[in-house]
Amino acid sequence: MDTLPDAFPSSTQVKFAAPFPSGAAGASSQGLPGVIENPEPIARIKVHDPPKFDLESYIANYVGRTRFNRLYLIGTSSTVLSTEALKLAVAEAKSGKDVSQYEKAVRALSEVAPTEEDASLDTAWVHNVQRQVQAQSERLEQELRGYKNNLIKESIRMGNEDIGNHYYETGDLLAASKAYTRMRDYCTTPNHIASMLFKLLNVSIERGDWLAVQSNVHRLRNAQSKPEDQLKNQPKMAAALGLAQMHSGSYLDAANTFLSTDVSLADTFNEIITPNDVAVYGGLCAMASMDRGDLQRRVLENSAFRNFLELEPHIRRAIAFFCNSKFRPCLDILEAYRTDYLLDIHLQRHISEIYTLIRTKAIKQYLVPFSRVTLTSMATIFAPQVIGGEAQPTGVSSPFVQELIQMVKKGVLDARIDLEKGVLVSNQTDLRTEVQNKTLESLRSFNEEAHLRILRASVLHAGLEVRAPESERRSRGNPGPNLRGMGMAERFTRGGLRS
Amino acid sequence: MEVVEGLMTQSAQLREARNLSDQSYDRQIRENVSSLRRVLSTKALGAFASNDSLLDHFDPVADSLVYLFLLRAQTQAFQEEFRENVPAALLPPGNLWSRIVSYLRTFDPVQVRYAGQEWRQLVELVAQASQVPILAVRLVRDAMLRLDPSCAVFTSTHLLLARLCLRARAYTHALPVLDRHVCHFPTSTPRATSGFSVLPCAAHDSSLSFITDTSGLSSKLTYKDYLQYFLCGGMIYMALKQWCKAAHFLEVVISMPTVGPISMIMVEAYKKWILVTLLEKGKLSSPSNLIAPHVVKLYQSLAKPYVNLAHSFSRGDLAHLEAEIDAAREIWCTDNNMGLVSQVLGAYTKHTVMGIKQTFAALTVKELSEQASPMRMNDEATESVIASFIMSGALKATLVQNSTRGSPTMLRFSEIHSAPRLSDESKAQSRLVRESQSLGSLMNGLDEIGYHMGLSNEFIDAVQRGQTWAGVGDVNSGMSEDVGLEIEEDLMGEVS
Numbered sequence: 001m002d003t004l005p006d007a008f009p010s011s012t013q014v015k016f017a018a019p020f021p022s023g024a025a026g027a028s029s030q031g032l033p034g035v036i037e038n039p040e041p042i043a044r045i046k047v048h049d050p051p052k053f054d055l056e057s058y059i060a061n062y063v064g065r066t067r068f069n070r071l072y073l074i075g076t077s078s079t080v081l082s083t084e085a086l087k088l089a090v091a092e093a094k095s096g097k098d099v100s101q102y103e104k105a106v107r108a109l110s111e112v113a114p115t116e117e118d119a120s121l122d123t124a125w126v127h128n129v130q131r132q133v134q135a136q137s138e139r140l141e142q143e144l145r146g147y148k149n150n151l152i153k154e155s156i157r158m159g160n161e162d163i164g165n166h167y168y169e170t171g172d173l174l175a176a177s178k179a180y181t182r183m184r185d186y187c188t189t190p191n192h193i194a195s196m197l198f199k200l201l202n203v204s205i206e207r208g209d210w211l212a213v214q215s216n217v218h219r220l221r222n223a224q225s226k227p228e229d230q231l232k233n234q235p236k237m238a239a240a241l242g243l244a245q246m247h248s249g250s251y252l253d254a255a256n257t258f259l260s261t262d263v264s265l266a267d268t269f270n271e272i273i274t275p276n277d278v279a280v281y282g283g284l285c286a287m288a289s290m291d292r293g294d295l296q297r298r299v300l301e302n303s304a305f306r307n308f309l310e311l312e313p314h315i316r317r318a319i320a321f322f323c324n325s326k327f328r329p330c331l332d333i334l335e336a337y338r339t340d341y342l343l344d345i346h347l348q349r350h351i352s353e354i355y356t357l358i359r360t361k362a363i364k365q366y367l368v369p370f371s372r373v374t375l376t377s378m379a380t381i382f383a384p385q386v387i388g389g390e391a392q393p394t395g396v397s398s399p400f401v402q403e404l405i406q407m408v409k410k411g412v413l414d415a416r417i418d419l420e421k422g423v424l425v426s427n428q429t430d431l432r433t434e435v436q437n438k439t440l441e442s443l444r445s446f447n448e449e450a451h452l453r454i455l456r457a458s459v460l461h462a463g464l465e466v467r468a469p470e471s472e473r474r475s476r477g478n479p480g481p482n483l484r485g486m487g488m489a490e491r492f493t494r495g496g497l498r499s
Numbered sequence: 500m501e502v503v504e505g506l507m508t509q510s511a512q513l514r515e516a517r518n519l520s521d522q523s524y525d526r527q528i529r530e531n532v533s534s535l536r537r538v539l540s541t542k543a544l545g546a547f548a549s550n551d552s553l554l555d556h557f558d559p560v561a562d563s564l565v566y567l568f569l570l571r572a573q574t575q576a577f578q579e580e581f582r583e584n585v586p587a588a589l590l591p592p593g594n595l596w597s598r599i600v601s602y603l604r605t606f607d608p609v610q611v612r613y614a615g616q617e618w619r620q621l622v623e624l625v626a627q628a629s630q631v632p633i634l635a636v637r638l639v640r641d642a643m644l645r646l647d648p649s650c651a652v653f654t655s656t657h658l659l660l661a662r663l664c665l666r667a668r669a670y671t672h673a674l675p676v677l678d679r680h681v682c683h684f685p686t687s688t689p690r691a692t693s694g695f696s697v698l699p700c701a702a703h704d705s706s707l708s709f710i711t712d713t714s715g716l717s718s719k720l721t722y723k724d725y726l727q728y729f730l731c732g733g734m735i736y737m738a739l740k741q742w743c744k745a746a747h748f749l750e751v752v753i754s755m756p757t758v759g760p761i762s763m764i765m766v767e768a769y770k771k772w773i774l775v776t777l778l779e780k781g782k783l784s785s786p787s788n789l790i791a792p793h794v795v796k797l798y799q800s801l802a803k804p805y806v807n808l809a810h811s812f813s814r815g816d817l818a819h820l821e822a823e824i825d826a827a828r829e830i831w832c833t834d835n836n837m838g839l840v841s842q843v844l845g846a847y848t849k850h851t852v853m854g855i856k857q858t859f860a861a862l863t864v865k866e867l868s869e870q871a872s873p874m875r876m877n878d879e880a881t882e883s884v885i886a887s888f889i890m891s892g893a894l895k896a897t898l899v900q901n902s903t904r905g906s907p908t909m910l911r912f913s914e915i916h917s918a919p920r921l922s923d924e925s926k927a928q929s930r931l932v933r934e935s936q937s938l939g940s941l942m943n944g945l946d947e948i949g950y951h952m953g954l955s956n957e958f959i960d961a962v963q964r965g966q967t968w969a970g971v972g973d974v975n976s977g978m979s980e981d982v983g984l985e986i987e988e989d990l991m992g993e994v995s
């Protein structure tokens with residue numbers, strides 16, 4: 001695989017970005033039909049390299065519906081693991097009650113490996129489960145109606161919760177979130193509210209409805225629960241909020257949130273996220289958004305987050321390398337784990353953007369001490385394959401130089417490229433001239449604006465506005481001009497009286 | 500003959516009165532003007548009217564008033580005699596012409612304030628009379644500057660001058676007037692505070708005090724006059740390639756307040772404005788926020804081809820740009836904007852090269868034309884284009900040709916922030932001084948406007964308080980002048 005960060009054409013990135021906001025937009029209006037469930041990427045990213053993790057042990061870290069979603073994603077993205085992962089996914093779905101999940105997994109498996117025995121639909125099971133689910137739904141609705149007639153708050157709440165759980169298990173996420181929302185009015189203790197909000201949180205995370213995730217986290221934070229409960233909930237809240245922030249692209253916020261996650265998270269939130277994930281997400285987001293000083297102080301020297309980082313030592317090494325300005329090893333580590341992250345359900349969409357950000361920052365950081373750097377020495381660090389492969393490693397057509405050109409054009413690098421001598425020259429700023437030019441420009445624009453306004457006022461004062469010919473004639477006859485001669489204050493009171 | 504003697508005594512009285520107080524000087528001038536007007540209208544001069552030697556009795560400087568009326572009388576006599584508007588005797592080789600010329604260069608600006616109509620007629624006559632407009636340009640301009648050195652009050656003479664300069668192609672001659680900001684228009688009453696009358700002969704801070712509706716120094720103005728003036732002024736700046744000022748003048752035209760419909764002059768100015776901003780900045784900038792949104796929409800729909808042109812320019816799509824120019828060739832020609840449009844292509848190339856300058860410190864010409872993909876020229880042509888940019892001073896760079904044949908020419912841009920040279924420094928200083936002067940003159944104009952409208956800081960405070968009480972809108976806490984003007988606009992909207 002090409003090791004450049006832009007190995008994936010930006011077009012796929014765009015395609016991936018597209019379904020996300022539409023899901024988020026639908027989020028605010030929960031009741032609307034047509035909210036996208038589990039936003040399905042239009043074009044799947046295909047990963048051909050084997051990842052470093054072992055599938056069995058990887059998936060054993062998680063519980064709940066996320067297992068299926070992760071397996072399905074790996075099965076459809078990775079060419080190496082597709083059969084294995086999809087078979088697991090089918091088994092996972094069959095152990096649950098969600099028929100649509102099962103059908104999806106079987107369809108995907110039949111595309112990859114039609115000869116497998118799991119690749120054909122078990123219609124008997126499907127019918128059976130469908131019937132059971134139907135019966136269960138009716139029974140629960142019936143019960144709820146009964147509770148409502150009895151007007152016992154606690155029963156109604158539990159009835160709604162049961163219905164929500166039922167829908168969640170069967171994959172009707174919209175109905176589930178509606179049912180959970182209905183619990184709100186019947187919650188009597190802060191504990192009830194917190195548990196309801198966590199249920200909502202899980203559903204919204206699975207739906208990819210990140211706005212709802214954020215608002216639920218804020219509600220949780222404002223819920224008046226006991227301090228010890230608050231403490232217990234903090235890690236989960238932080239992890240969920242961090243996820244939401246990462247998905248909305250604000251990596252700095254996400255990094256801060258992940259960094260503040262308490263170690264007590266452990267495996268309490270395995271239906272969504274594991275401590276390993278927190279380490280990876282937090283570390284990557286921090287590298288993408290913080291400068292060296294901050295990374296050193298707030299990530300490496302952060303004793304709480306250190307516990308997370310120890311779970312993923314390569315992330316810690318990468319950050320340490322970055323802080324010590326050893327960019328090549330840092331980028332090498334990240335590249336080595338690119339496959340793993342591409343198979344992560346949350347990182348897949350963001351990894352190429354995060355990597356580009358890290359790389360850009362590394363290049364910027366690298367340039368700081370120099371006033372001019374040879375392109376060759378830069379290329380050995382940031383694009384070693386260019387040195388070996390290209391005839392003209394620092395010619396204008398080499399991809400590394402093109403990348404630099406794009407960065408300069410975007411204003412990321414304050415430098416210019418000297419193609420004759422093959423160096424990158426950083427721009428010296430001359431404050432004196434700059435200030436002079438700025439002063440002149442602001443004076444000029446102020447003068448123009450002032451002139452426009454003065455003229456405008458004069459035109460109005462003299463009654464010379466641009467008007468249609470006939471209205472011009474009329475206004476000469478009426479006592480308009482007299483009014484203009486009047487004192488301003490008098491006119492104002494007139495206007496004031498009229499209005 | 501006794502008429503002439505009467506005139507002589509009058510002018511003698513006037514010379515004496517000059518040393519008296521303003522009031523008596525004012526009274527004396529008023530008396531003289533009314534009697535002179537009577538003489539002129541009753542044709543009391545009779546045969547003297549066409550007698551050239553009559554003028555020898557008077558001094559054009561000290562007896563400006565009398566001299567002016569006599570000149571008027573003579574020209575009238577000629578006009579009647581030859582039954583044409585501009586008789587041959589008035590034309591340049593004639594005796595009267597040279598007298599008029601010397602008069603307009605030396606007249607007493609204070610006395611003339613009282614005989615504005617006659618003075619204006621004389622100036623207009625000069626403008627009409629010369630077959631070659633360039634002869635009149637400097638005369639008219641100097642007369643204007645002599646009468647009102649600030650030129651801040653718009654008169655019909657302003658428009659006259661701008662038109663003359665355009666016709667004579669004597670663009671630089673108009674600059675002394677154009678560079679002074681027009682801030683006011685003659686109003687019906689010199690001061691809103693009636694009660695005491697203002698003496699035109701006194702020393703005034705602002706020429707607004709003596710150039711009024713009734714002074715006759717300007718003919719009756721309509722909105723067309725000032726729109727045309729600013730459009731013509733913009734065109735003069737365009738001819739001189741001072742795009743920045745041209746854009747400002749055109750912006751004045753398009754941002755003028757309207758009641759209902761907009762004028763075609765404004766639409767024309769908008770079209771030119773788009774082209775000028777393209778030439779200056781290389782992009783379509785948004786027009787001033789003073790323009791009402793519906794007016795902007797109107798402009799855009801009326802100047803569709805221009806907007807399209809600007810869009811394809813800023814998208815950096817040369818093929819599209821060329822297609823756009825070709826497609827609407829007829830429109831450019833009918834709007835008389837072909838000249839500007841043909842400069843747009845050159846400006847495009849320049850902006851592309853400037854963009855490359857931001858990215859590269861040095862590169863070969865070949866690489867440059869690759870970078871600027873739309874430049875479909877061979878290397879020699881590109882090289883000569885760049886050489887012309889460097890020579891014109893638009894681009895600071897050097898071209899290095901290699902002595903061995905066939906090796907590419909290297910283009911090296913000089914540092915963006917090279918060490919300031921002394922000449923740059925002094926240039927910047929003089930520009931700063933110029934801008935601050937114009938700022939000062941604008942502030943004077945602003946004070947004047949504020950005074951006329953009865954706007955004072957206390958008043959603005961009261962208005963603000965009133966608005967907060969009424970809870971209408973939010974008062975922006977910007978500069979007080981700014982706020983004042985905006986309030987002013989709102990009020991005007993209500994009143995008119």
